[in-house]
Amino acid sequence: MTQTTTGRSFKALTGFVSIYGLLIVFALVLIVFSALRPNTFLSSGNIGNLLTSQSITALLAFAVMLPLTTGRFDMSVGYHIGLAHVLMIGLQVNAAVPWPLAALIVLAAGLVIGLINGLLVTRFKIDAFIATMGMGSLLYGVSNWYTDGQQIPGFSLPDSFTGLTGFVHGVPVTALYVAVVGIILWVILERMPVGRGLYVIGSNARAAELSGISVPNYVLGAFIGSGLLCALAGILLASILRAATPSVGAEYLLPAFAGVLLGATSIKPGRVNVLGTLLAVLVLAFSFSGVQQLGAAFYVEYFFNGGILIIAVSLSVYAANRRRKEAVAASS
Amino acid sequence: MTQTTTGRSFKALTGFVSIYGLLIVFALVLIVFSALRPNTFLSSGNIGNLLTSQSITALLAFAVMLPLTTGRFDMSVGYHIGLAHVLMIGLQVNAAVPWPLAALIVLAAGLVIGLINGLLVTRFKIDAFIATMGMGSLLYGVSNWYTDGQQIPGFSLPDSFTGLTGFVHGVPVTALYVAVVGIILWVILERMPVGRGLYVIGSNARAAELSGISVPNYVLGAFIGSGLLCALAGILLASILRAATPSVGAEYLLPAFAGVLLGATSIKPGRVNVLGTLLAVLVLAFSFSGVQQLGAAFYVEYFFNGGILIIAVSLSVYAANRRRKEAVAASS
Amino acid sequence: MTDTQPLLDVRGLTKRFFGSLALDNAAFSLARGEIHALVGENGAGKSTFIKILAGVYDADEGEILLEGARVDPRSQSLPLAFVHQDLALVDDLSVCENIALVAGYPRKAGLIDWRAVMRQTSAIYETMRIPPVDPNRLVATLSTPEKAILNIVRTLAHTPKVLVLDEPTAALPEQDAHRLFDAMRRMRDQGASIIYVSHRLHELFGLADRITVFRDGRRVHTAAMNEITGSEIVEQMLGRAVDLAHRAHAPVRDEEPVLKVEGLVVDRRGPLDFTLRPGEVLGLVGLRGGGQEAVGRTLFGAKRAEAGTITLAGRTLDHQDSIGGRIKAGIVLLAGDRTSESTFPAMSLIENLFPNPLIRGRSAFELVSPAAERRAAKERLDRFDVRPRNEGAMIDWLSGGNQQKVCLARWLEADGKVAILEEPTAGVDIGAKIAIHRMLREAAAAGRAILVISSDLEEVATLCDRALVIDRGRAAGELVGERLTIDGLIALSTLGAPTAAAPEHQAPKGADAPHLGG
Amino acid sequence: ETRAKPFDAWPKSEIMKTMSLDEAKAIVAARTGPQTEWKGPTTGPEATTAATTVVYVSADQSYVSFVNWGRGVSEAAEALGWKAVTLNGKGTVTGNLSAMQQAVAMKPAAIVTSADASALQGPIKQAVDAGIPVIGIHATAFPGPDPETNLFMNIGSDPVEIGAAQAAYVIAKSNGTARLLHFLDSGFAIARLKAEAATEPVKNCKGCTFLEMINIPIADQTRRIPSVISGVIANYGDDWWGTTCCDNFYPYIASALRASGVEPSKVHLVGADGPPSAYDMIRKGEYEVATVPEPSTLFGYQAIDAVVRAMAGEEPAKFVQPTYLVTRENVDKEGGDKNEFIPSNGFACHYMNVWRKTAKAC
Numbered sequence A, B: 001m002t003q004t005t006t007g008r009s010f011k012a013l014t015g016f017v018s019i020y021g022l023l024i025v026f027a028l029v030l031i032v033f034s035a036l037r038p039n040t041f042l043s044s045g046n047i048g049n050l051l052t053s054q055s056i057t058a059l060l061a062f063a064v065m066l067p068l069t070t071g072r073f074d075m076s077v078g079y080h081i082g083l084a085h086v087l088m089i090g091l092q093v094n095a096a097v098p099w100p101l102a103a104l105i106v107l108a109a110g111l112v113i114g115l116i117n118g119l120l121v122t123r124f125k126i127d128a129f130i131a132t133m134g135m136g137s138l139l140y141g142v143s144n145w146y147t148d149g150q151q152i153p154g155f156s157l158p159d160s161f162t163g164l165t166g167f168v169h170g171v172p173v174t175a176l177y178v179a180v181v182g183i184i185l186w187v188i189l190e191r192m193p194v195g196r197g198l199y200v201i202g203s204n205a206r207a208a209e210l211s212g213i214s215v216p217n218y219v220l221g222a223f224i225g226s227g228l229l230c231a232l233a234g235i236l237l238a239s240i241l242r243a244a245t246p247s248v249g250a251e252y253l254l255p256a257f258a259g260v261l262l263g264a265t266s267i268k269p270g271r272v273n274v275l276g277t278l279l280a281v282l283v284l285a286f287s288f289s290g291v292q293q294l295g296a297a298f299y300v301e302y303f304f305n306g307g308i309l310i311i312a313v314s315l316s317v318y319a320a321n322r323r324r325k326e327a328v329a330a331s332s
Numbered sequence C: 001m002t003d004t005q006p007l008l009d010v011r012g013l014t015k016r017f018f019g020s021l022a023l024d025n026a027a028f029s030l031a032r033g034e035i036h037a038l039v040g041e042n043g044a045g046k047s048t049f050i051k052i053l054a055g056v057y058d059a060d061e062g063e064i065l066l067e068g069a070r071v072d073p074r075s076q077s078l079p080l081a082f083v084h085q086d087l088a089l090v091d092d093l094s095v096c097e098n099i100a101l102v103a104g105y106p107r108k109a110g111l112i113d114w115r116a117v118m119r120q121t122s123a124i125y126e127t128m129r130i131p132p133v134d135p136n137r138l139v140a141t142l143s144t145p146e147k148a149i150l151n152i153v154r155t156l157a158h159t160p161k162v163l164v165l166d167e168p169t170a171a172l173p174e175q176d177a178h179r180l181f182d183a184m185r186r187m188r189d190q191g192a193s194i195i196y197v198s199h200r201l202h203e204l205f206g207l208a209d210r211i212t213v214f215r216d217g218r219r220v221h222t223a224a225m226n227e228i229t230g231s232e233i234v235e236q237m238l239g240r241a242v243d244l245a246h247r248a249h250a251p252v253r254d255e256e257p258v259l260k261v262e263g264l265v266v267d268r269r270g271p272l273d274f275t276l277r278p279g280e281v282l283g284l285v286g287l288r289g290g291g292q293e294a295v296g297r298t299l300f301g302a303k304r305a306e307a308g309t310i311t312l313a314g315r316t317l318d319h320q321d322s323i324g325g326r327i328k329a330g331i332v333l334l335a336g337d338r339t340s341e342s343t344f345p346a347m348s349l350i351e352n353l354f355p356n357p358l359i360r361g362r363s364a365f366e367l368v369s370p371a372a373e374r375r376a377a378k379e380r381l382d383r384f385d386v387r388p389r390n391e392g393a394m395i396d397w398l399s400g401g402n403q404q405k406v407c408l409a410r411w412l413e414a415d416g417k418v419a420i421l422e423e424p425t426a427g428v429d430i431g432a433k434i435a436i437h438r439m440l441r442e443a444a445a446a447g448r449a450i451l452v453i454s455s456d457l458e459e460v461a462t463l464c465d466r467a468l469v470i471d472r473g474r475a476a477g478e479l480v481g482e483r484l485t486i487d488g489l490i491a492l493s494t495l496g497a498p499t500a501a502a503p504e505h506q507a508p509k510g511a512d513a514p515h516l517g518g
Numbered sequence D: 001e002t003r004a005k006p007f008d009a010w011p012k013s014e015i016m017k018t019m020s021l022d023e024a025k026a027i028v029a030a031r032t033g034p035q036t037e038w039k040g041p042t043t044g045p046e047a048t049t050a051a052t053t054v055v056y057v058s059a060d061q062s063y064v065s066f067v068n069w070g071r072g073v074s075e076a077a078e079a080l081g082w083k084a085v086t087l088n089g090k091g092t093v094t095g096n097l098s099a100m101q102q103a104v105a106m107k108p109a110a111i112v113t114s115a116d117a118s119a120l121q122g123p124i125k126q127a128v129d130a131g132i133p134v135i136g137i138h139a140t141a142f143p144g145p146d147p148e149t150n151l152f153m154n155i156g157s158d159p160v161e162i163g164a165a166q167a168a169y170v171i172a173k174s175n176g177t178a179r180l181l182h183f184l185d186s187g188f189a190i191a192r193l194k195a196e197a198a199t200e201p202v203k204n205c206k207g208c209t210f211l212e213m214i215n216i217p218i219a220d221q222t223r224r225i226p227s228v229i230s231g232v233i234a235n236y237g238d239d240w241w242g243t244t245c246c247d248n249f250y251p252y253i254a255s256a257l258r259a260s261g262v263e264p265s266k267v268h269l270v271g272a273d274g275p276p277s278a279y280d281m282i283r284k285g286e287y288e289v290a291t292v293p294e295p296s297t298l299f300g301y302q303a304i305d306a307v308v309r310a311m312a313g314e315e316p317a318k319f320v321q322p323t324y325l326v327t328r329e330n331v332d333k334e335g336g337d338k339n340e341f342i343p344s345n346g347f348a349c350h351y352m353n354v355w356r357k358t359a360k361a362c
């Protein structure tokens, strides 16, 4: 009797962990670090800054996530955001384009870049990893050509532009954009047939085809979405940095992938998903900030980053396996 | 009559291109650039320099290739070579370890790192991309901890160690190591049951398991091989650079992947393979060197890298498709 | 529009795959309210024809007329529904979502209504009068027959004008096949027209109204079903006559059993006892969920036994043995789910024949000569009559039946004492089936013991020396010699179940109960 | 009373356009001599003894110069009984941004940074608004306060002087015949400035030839340098001089030269920054013949001095350490035995006298 009760609660626990593992980790991180650094860790300044800078990572993670629902890698997102932010500043500073027009141009460029990526993958049938890697190199070339490898300082950007990433009633506006984008993506992926189509392609492209889903069009759409998200992230990054450096961007690639893949272990374990991605980005950012505030040696953060990735994923893989085992056992 | 003859020779051509596409590109690169820079492009100095530096990329590409035969990414190779070269110099300079012993230690560390990667993937069932990404971050942490972020100059490295990457009768020794490693890997992958097993796992892991292949052991073996190759590359890099900097390494990751994936379009189209990988590394290096010798602006490299990747892959995808058509036509 | 105008009329359909003709000026015509059987040997072009109708492939030439109007399935959505030969299921999505993928997503305010998606599951299983499985179960956790059922029922959600079924019964238990046939008849009576592809010719009599035979990508014959005999159909298909009444039981040898199974419990079901002698072909049949697949997998080391002993040639096997260990000990297994468990896509026929040379007694780091391998492969392709006979071809280029022959060749040619074959002739045409049965008998005669786990009762009846009917992991009965007939098997497998209240439309509770859980 | 806002910028030094052989020889003689004289501040406000934390935002803790400057900051802070925390910008603009944001969130007494200030305008402004002075070490091109980026003070050698020292060495040692290449990462304003200062005199020197400005993005130096060197040898042979913004290129350039079969005595490289590898190469005579090092520890003391002055509401000390040339002849002097440029002017002792109002003999 007691045995089955503990058995049942253990089951419930593993089920809960496998779905909400990241949320638990997030809560732990918040509790531990705000106990250790009560005055600074949860200060509005720190939260505001973290949310603002992590918004970029979150948007890029979404950009990675979209094609990844269909099982395609987009390795160009890092260089793409770099080009977008260079263009955004460059058009304003060098060509005196008003910022809303510059933003439109950057978004249009993002759409075209996504389209090319998609066409390379669907029409030319190039492996997505390599096509987008090549594309990334081309984009990096364009950034460097446009700037001649030099920084474009944006000393006289209009307040309306720099204010894009400011605060309203103490709330970082950038985080609101991410929330809106997240909700839209969530609705598309979880509540619309087109989103289900993307997931179906990701798990079995052949079955998708036989079910009448036009695989090329869906994949193309995913890459275009990814391009637009990169452009949006680039616009916001330009507003945050207020200066354009062509080398910016590549450093986002791995964190974006880390966010998506770590996120795929929670909420909808085993599949990349919007909420998991957001949670993962937050967990990585807040834990990292906490470690920095503790004044640990600089290399500790690398250990921490690697460690949290591995531990969080093992935990949720373990929980998901247990859960699946129980499901199978129960059904046989 | 003439029609069938041209038809046949066109067929032969597409077949040839799909298999030897990269070889053709390589030949073209050699011809064009040695015509444009007759005195220098094929000079022994240039070739020696390129072969020596590309040996590192080639070894890392092999390290990426091994787990990729089973469909697993190893994202830790960049940071791994960084750690290996730091250890190799550090042990000699800081701990006065004789170089052969230091090399053994580095190889042992490589084996252990590969083993851990493999165990994370097989026992803990963490997605290889994310497990090795986390591992990479840990390794980077170790490099930085060991060096405290500082450069370790190889003040008094013995000639026997620096000579490891020298020349014998004008031939760069490093290239010979790559040749030996390449031959060994080729024999294993193309001529031994264990290589067949690796490819078969990459194609359908479940079916491989039901064919009696111990998937975890093969994958573990592939990661251990990858770890050893990274260690070897690190030892040679230390001998080439004669100074250790913890930040070295990450920049090799994408070129290594580019080499493997571009290589997968030739020789054995559709599958990562030793000869294709070697050819791809050479094509990328020599074409870039040629462009450099023409005095192109620095950003031209990025265009060139991206362009050649996309064009070479599209070409061989096209040729492979044509060839597939003909293969079936011929057999029925 | 006249009454004689066919509902669907296909003319001059030609499809080349990379130059080779899969369809060569093929024609087909489907009348209103008929069940029309489409048959032909492996590679005759049946699936290609169907995929063109579905818009998966583009035709090179030819026209498709629906109710007299020319249509293009590639760009139009037509009132046609398909059950394809390859299971088009998404393993890591739930049952209800796999259903919605084909049946459509019920929506509320433009957004998917997930509750309704789950609700539609039971309604859809009702069309075949089969108790529904838990809508939230992952498809990956379903057994092969359960997947086959799911693959079919989701197409039956809406009554289309035309329903096309490509070998739906290849992995379907006999009882479920009958439920399917009933559903098909009901749909026909409601006015639907059905194209039905099968290699199990005996099913067609009493089910189909007309039959069309394809050979080499062409229509060679169309007839009313009641005006044609089985051997005529076979002659049209193969271009030669074949003795359908093949049945060659070998005298049972009086040897010590090579395999002894005692008290075997798997998945909490059992216990099971049986023995297998060298030279014997033993069939394991059962209801869906009877556990016969699990028995084979356990013997092969792909599943863990919970209790019992397995003795092979006098040696008790360790339950912790790996698959590799069991293969070394002399047990091989041909998996039933060809696409997900047997073939290696994008790999050559050589590699598909010899995926693991270790099982041929080689060591992991031994040099293998490609020339010898090519020779060995060629010889096997010849023996199993695989077409195209090109050892360098990719497995993906072969028709379903030919892929099956390659997988069979992989295992039948491996050394060993016991061969466990799940659905050995699934999707294989009648001519090849007879040839394969002959080869199996030869292998048995040479001293192999063969365990056939098949849902094709006709196959079990003609091929096996002895058959065990498995119910919930236990032997419900045994049929030997003259008593081993299709009728006998059906009788035993339904009577053998304890609560066989409504054998026709209601699966025995005991067997199905587990599927309701989850 | 902390003053975080910067004062007016200092006048910038002029680039020397021309340099005669004699002028060059004079500069070399002056720059290679010992640096015993203390030219820095001898008076100033007293430093607080209260617990004080300074955050060092390093541009990249995997890069020797940034690490050493941070070490200098820690050393000086510890000498006062303060605490220094290092945050790592990981060598990327956005990494620097988030490290700087963290630094602001930690509310320290001051922030010292080696990261490029122009991409950190947002958080620097936040810091200044919160009363936290931000002091740069090579965070912008010129030494002195930087009102444009809100730096209370920027510490560093004068890039114009560094370039001039390099040019002088090249012209003097080649007797006015050098063929010169300059290697830089032109993504950095300071590197472009050094490049101009190092190459202008050579361009205007009659017997010399300026060959090419070679841009090497630091992030892919390891991979790019081998083919860059192939190109250089193809186009110019192996008889040339090289100058650079940053010594970290030279180990890679040396290995590419070796792999191309160039004798170690053929090419002459003149560096800047002075990491241990530069001392090593100069000592061994492997390609590199001279470097203009940065006094890392002194920079740390200068930064803490700026903090002390900011906390007292005073102007930063107007002091820039003169540049120094390390050559094979003086390679073991002025800290060279520790492979680091440590001026022998007793700067630590002088600063302690100022901060603690003592009068020890230094």
Ligand SMILES: Nc1ncnc2c1ncn2[C@@H]1O[C@H](COP(=O)(O)OP(=O)(O)OP(=O)(O)O)[C@@H](O)[C@H]1O
Residues within 6 Å of the ligand: B328, C017, C021, C022, C040, C041, C042, C043, C044, C045, C046, C047, C048, C049, C085, C387, C388, C396, C397, C398, C399, C400, C401, C402, C427, C429
């Ligand atoms: N994707 C493909 N690529 C190349 N050839 C193909 C492809 N699909 C089918 N074929 C070829 O087309 C021919 C017809 O195949 P199809 O699948 O239509 O046969 P089938 O009549 O359905 O046979 P089976 O009874 O074995 O399923 C075969 O020769 C096959 O090899």
Ligand SMILES: Nc1ncnc2c1ncn2[C@@H]1O[C@H](COP(=O)(O)OP(=O)(O)OP(=O)(O)O)[C@@H](O)[C@H]1O
Residues within 6 Å of the ligand: C354, C356, C357, C360, C368, C369, C372, C373, C374, C375, C376, C377
């Ligand atoms: N998996 C394999 N890989 C490579 N070559 C193989 C493989 N299987 C068989 N061969 C080769 O094919 C040839 C015929 O194989 P087969 O197993 O039919 O031989 P056999 O007649 O049984 O001979 P043996 O007495 O050696 O077992 C032999 O040369 C064998 O080495």
Ligand SMILES: [Mg+2]
Residues within 6 Å of the ligand: C046, C047, C048, C085, C399, C400, C401
């Ligand atoms: Mg078929």
Ligand SMILES: [Mg+2]
Residues within 6 Å of the ligand: none
């Ligand atoms: Mg044999």
